[in-house]
Amino acid sequence: MHARIVLLPGDGIGPEIVAQAVRVLNAVADRFGHTFELTEQLIGGAAIDATGDPLPADSLAACKSADAILLGAVGGPKWDDPNASVRPEQGLLKIRKELGLFANLRPIKPLDALVDASPLKTHIVHGTDILFVRELTGGVYFGESGRRDGGKTAYQEMVYSEAEVERIVRLAAGLARGRDGRLTSVDKANVLEPSRLWRSVTSRVMKEEFPDVKLEHVLVDAMAMHLLVRPRDFDVVVTGNLFGDILTDEASMLPGSLGLLPSASLGVPRSEGGGPGLFEPIHGSAPDIAGTGKANPLATILCSAMLLRDGLGLPGEATAVERAVHDAVAAGVRTADIAAGGPSVTTVEATDAVLERI
Numbered sequence: 001m002h003a004r005i006v007l008l009p010g011d012g013i014g015p016e017i018v019a020q021a022v023r024v025l026n027a028v029a030d031r032f033g034h035t036f037e038l039t040e041q042l043i044g045g046a047a048i049d050a051t052g053d054p055l056p057a058d059s060l061a062a063c064k065s066a067d068a069i070l071l072g073a074v075g076g077p078k079w080d081d082p083n084a085s086v087r088p089e090q091g092l093l094k095i096r097k098e099l100g101l102f103a104n105l106r107p108i109k110p111l112d113a114l115v116d117a118s119p120l121k122t123h124i125v126h127g128t129d130i131l132f133v134r135e136l137t138g139g140v141y142f143g144e145s146g147r148r149d150g151g152k153t154a155y156q157e158m159v160y161s162e163a164e165v166e167r168i169v170r171l172a173a174g175l176a177r178g179r180d181g182r183l184t185s186v187d188k189a190n191v192l193e194p195s196r197l198w199r200s201v202t203s204r205v206m207k208e209e210f211p212d213v214k215l216e217h218v219l220v221d222a223m224a225m226h227l228l229v230r231p232r233d234f235d236v237v238v239t240g241n242l243f244g245d246i247l248t249d250e251a252s253m254l255p256g257s258l259g260l261l262p263s264a265s266l267g268v269p270r271s272e273g274g275g276p277g278l279f280e281p282i283h284g285s286a287p288d289i290a291g292t293g294k295a296n297p298l299a300t301i302l303c304s305a306m307l308l309r310d311g312l313g314l315p316g317e318a319t320a321v322e323r324a325v326h327d328a329v330a331a332g333v334r335t336a337d338i339a340a341g342g343p344s345v346t347t348v349e350a351t352d353a354v355l356e357r358i
């Protein structure tokens with residue numbers, strides 16, 4: 001296959017981990033006889049520094065015509081001034097919106113070899129297999145915002161339409177059907193009006209279109225607790241943009257580190273008139289460890305596996321990458337974040353160990 005992949009390294013550890021995923025993609029191309037044309041584009045703080053714009057027109061155009069996109073992370077203290085008119089994170093929100101990437105799939109499946117990396121007890125973590133489906137282009141992150149009272153009061157609206165809830169619930173329920181047949185919808189319907197709409201639309205869609213999938217509604221504050229006590233009880237979890245963002249960072253403590261979790265941001269598939277998917281680790285730019293060689297590259301390497309499967313339709317190649325990651329971890333390869341104070345390897349050494357096993 002010939003595929004055009006756009007790389008958006010971004011800021012902080014972004015360039016370090018994307019470079020490792022590139023090594024993996026090149027190894028897959030060699031081993032399986034593909035040609036991956038990789039092109040780097042600017043996003044985030046790096047793009048602000050170079051052009052003043054967190055998502056320059058050239059980057060967006062390249063992404064729109066790509067077969068798949070791999071993102072590192074954006075942001076950092078250099079661009080964190082609360083009064084700044086432009087921020088790195090705006091670039092990420094804009095590319096998700098422009099490409100119509102309304103669904104962010106975040107699988108949480110702790111590796112057996114790594115149960116000790118979790119701060120939680122093994123008997124709680126063992127056997128967890130959750131797929132979070134986070135709505136990605138609506139909700140409070142995209143609501144109207146501003147200041148009033150001469151700047152002394154700030155607001156940001158949380159908005160969801162029926163159509164936005166219907167499409168994410170349909171996608172999540174379809175995925176649940178192919179797994180264990182259970183869907184948990186998380187909201188705050190006891191307080192928030194958009195959550196009440198979310199809940200009623202979810203109930204209707206599930207009753208009318210997915211009567212074979214078991215639905216439960218859980219309030220987000222309780223869900224934050226259930227995740228730490230009975231994570232094995234959940235199969236597919238569908239939720240809004242803000243709640244999904246927060247709950248999945250929490251859920252990263254089940255596998256043991258943010259540095260282990262990949263995600264796929266998907267919209268309408270190319271085959272149905274849509275565009276490319278964007279594959280991004282769930283973590284941020286980790287400025288506290290940028291440049292130290294401590295970043296765990298496995299989340300981004302696992303993103304490259306999701307890119308191969310969900311972006312390019314290459315499931316065998318994706319499985320080869322995932323197996324290599326699992327084998328490396330089972331052989332004891334640990335970056336500092338999962339070493340529990342024991343011996344650790346660098347970002348590059350961890351990738352070397354994966355490459356040896358592809």
Ligand SMILES: NC(=O)C1=CN([C@@H]2O[C@H](COP(=O)(O)OP(=O)(O)OC[C@H]3O[C@@H](n4cnc5c(N)ncnc54)[C@H](O)[C@@H]3O)[C@@H](O)[C@H]2O)C=CC1
Nearest residue numbers: 073074075076258259283284285286287288289295296337
């Ligand atoms: N998708 C994106 O581009 C995201 C960007 N951000 C941005 O990243 C910047 C830093 O945000 P934080 O709140 O510190 O979140 P963060 O996810 O960057 O880091 C949180 C903690 O996890 C650690 N960590 C994250 N990824 C790691 C990895 N691969 N290996 C080892 N340790 C890792 C970090 O060292 C830090 O201690 C901010 O500017 C924020 O806006 C935050 C989340 C997502």
Ligand SMILES: CC(C)CC(=O)C(=O)O
Nearest residue numbers: 089092093141245282283
């Ligand atoms: C810009 C933020 C919404 C990034 C983030 O934390 C995420 O998508 O997980």
Ligand SMILES: [Mg+2]
Nearest residue numbers: 245246249282
């Ligand atoms: Mg986040």
